[in-house]
Amino acid sequence: MNPIIDMQNVSWKRQDKTILSNVDWKVFSGEHWAVLGLNGSGKTSLLNMVNGYIWPTRGKISVLGHPFGKTDIRELRKSIGWVSSSLQEKIVDTEYTEAIVVSGKYASIGLYENPTNKDFQKAIHLMEDLGCSHLEGRTYQTCSQGEKQKLLIARGLMASPDLLILDEPTNGLDFISREALMVTITRLATQENAPTIIFVTHHIEEIIPVFTNTLLLHQGEVFDKGARQEVLTNERLSHFFNRNVQVEWHHQRPWMTLRD
Template sequence: MITLENVSVYRNKKQILKDVNWQVKNGEHWSILGLNGSGKTTLLNIVNGYIFPTKGDVEVLDHVFGKSYIPKLREEIGLVSSSLQKQLRGFDSVLSIVLSGKFGSIGLYEEVEKKDVELARHYMELLNCSHLEDEQFEYLSQGERQRVLISRALMANPKILILDEPCNGLDLISREELLHFIGKIAEREDAPTLILVTHYTEEILPCFNHTLLIKEGQVFAKGLSQELLTESTLSEFYGRPISVHEEQNRVWLALK
């Protein structure tokens, strides 16, 4: 699904990523964990084809960077991010925003068919936002907006769905509700490969069976989540003594 080999990125004479090697196989769901400035966003932009590496090789969904038409690749990747949320028009209805996901457009300009509307309503029901169909996007809560954006991303039937800090700005209840729906998506037989970017281990659901730890632009560790999310590894990763508490098959951290 994704292969990065010795990928480095320089911007303004500063190295943002250094010799990143990472492979995502079909059937795997990954979390990417790192502090601010660790390179997570740059890594996502490479996967999406918005940034080309300064050096190294990238292949995503059989698209080899430098040899493929990258806009075609983006049609196969769903993205939910705060930057996308800011681009959407607040006066658009929820239904029109979800439908626009089929075309990857900001605003709905294409003619839609009955089956498109039915599919949009199917995903809105899955994400528990069908009752918001006629509401304007700008009047939704942050949690409601995120559920709408995930519904929108699913409209294109993506092979990869990237969730870039989807719980950012949510209260406890809204966060847990959103994570519940993300878990439901992962359970579907036709689920896309999920990539969750987060600052917090407690947001890493059991379905995210692999984790990439990124620190100062480098891969600190990668592999099975249950083997990496331990006191010893995370204490070394954060450079501070960390205590780990496990509940509901999720890892919660505290500084010692």
């Protein structure tokens, strides 16, 4: 079975500065991964590489069974849904919600094609699945931050991707909105034929049970990877953060505090 993501000894330099170094990472079908790291750890660069926006200085990459260098990256991106804060900033405030979702079919910011009624029906169905169908007919600027994130996830699902990347989707959300989004992601991940999900965060309590595996990224290097309960331990995370931390599990979710 081909991995969904296969990175072998991948490094990337920018202006003689090493951003990613010797990354080995495989993600298989049926797995959902959380990527955990502090700001500046290389998480966004890793995602840009999976999407083919940057090319490795060294190493090999294959995504969805397509090796880089032998693949039309623009076509490959149509099978990858990507939700990020930077995407949210590019959406026009006066765009209607259902048009935003439909634009995901074409991987465009704004709707410049001629979608069919079937496309709009699918968009509404996705909005229903994600608990935001009440936003139909409204403009983007009238939506709350949590509603906007749900719309962008629906947009990411519009092309029925095999891989869905959620890049710190809880940024800017209050506690209630964040927990509501976690419920939505759980429901999405447990649906039949759900895409493989990569969830990027720097808060370990967001690594909910559906994320079976965790990758720890530190200063551009893979610090640890594997089953989340084996990775998210007091010892490993204290070493990872270079601080003495305590991890406690509640309802199968890890919560971390600093220890004296």
